[in-house]
Amino acid sequence: MIEVHNVQKSFNGNPVLKGITCTFETGKCNLLLGGSGTGKSVLLQCIVGLMKPDLGSITFDGLVFTNNKVDIKQEIRRKIGMLFQGSALFDSMTVFENTEFPLKMLTPEMSKEERRDRVEFCLKRVGLENAGTKMPSEISGGMKKRVGIARAIAPNCTYLFCDEPNSGLDPATSIKIDELIYEITHEYKITTVVITHDMNSVVEIGDHIIYLHKGQKLWDGNKDEILNTTVPELKEFIFSSSLVRAAKKVDEETEGGLAAATSDEAINI
């Protein structure tokens, strides 16, 4: 479990995170939802240690990460796997070498054969068992995301962070990546945090959703509860999705009922 307590961050006096307190639960897909510029990426960077919060604390399973000793921070970091928005694969390495890299660096006690077995297992798990010899420049965006996931899970990570895993992908590939993240989270009982503004991801994998708006947490709940929200900003965000609007329209025509569709306010967005 990751606990974020009163995290604040400003840039040049401009507050981006205004005292965020939230919890990311173990074994669940925790979604950080929000529009552009709401502070999702900044919060994620604070959590993984790429940025230092001005105030507040972040705790990983009881171990305080912020302002702790370097050794403890390192211990926590080595349990973190991260899928970056642009995949961040090392250009000079093959898919196999990219996946093997964290094992080589973090687990020197592993033999070459053990590493090879682990990499082959991870690549197979993400459906890329035949792509090991390819360079990142030779594979598609979706495959790069898969390699990113394989690299993240290779050292048996306890926490998986995904920064907009669907960005730049077609809808079908997005769904596959979402499904992969969801399966891996539940299969290995890891704490997964996914940044997204994609409503498809919300309804597909949102075990626990935290909605950020203007640097503040406005709402949290799960994918079943989100459509019944009474928070106006969240309603506006949800119904700005053309897919949700279309679904709502079909629902109304068939006299079904998205619960949230009863709101006139939402219809007018």
Added chain:
Amino acid sequence: MVKTFGEFLIFMQSMLVRKERLAVLWQRTLDEAILIGIDSVFIVSIVSAFIGAVTCVQIAYNLVNPLIPKSTIGFMVREMTILELAPTITSIVLAGKVGSSIAGGLGTMRITEQVDALEVMGINSASYLVLPKIVAAMLMFPLLVILAMVLSITGGYLAGTLSGAMSAQEYVEGIRSDFVPYNILFALIKSVVFAFLVSAISSYKGYYTRGGALEVGAASTGAVTNSIIAILLADYVLAAVLL
């Protein structure tokens, strides 16, 4: 200026904490030595051979007094090559080739989040990426400068003898006269200092790149410009202190 220098010192210090395992760093240093050293042999050879040749021809053109022996040409080519041309011009050429490559490579890694990926894994990216580059440069620059010395003097020999400006005997006599071995040591000290400046400044510029492709280009340009200025300043300081 002071702030930038302070950041540069902090950057240098950050490489030395939380270092990776020695075996990893050694392998990375060997890889970088190939990129910095072996891959630069061609350009250094071409530049130094022609500089030696041109130096010889131009000195011969200017030495028209019949009272000055022809062997002076060889002597002057040797002194200019060892004291200045080989270490300084080679380092300036390498600042262009190696410096831009280091800054461009690190800048691209930065904007494509590869540096962040290393940090998230708990790897000290400065130590893993930059330290091997600096060590490799400090190992390879002196070797390239020695190569440049040999080729430059050989270029002078070929240009002088083939153009008929002097005989081979006169040139050899010139390059052997009044030889001061300390000058070689001085040139090698200079090359090590220049190697540190080029690799450290270029790494700093690349490592702290922010933005996109344009900024990577700007970082490369800044790396080369600043490295060359630093080389020239250090050249003067070293000459004043060590000679």
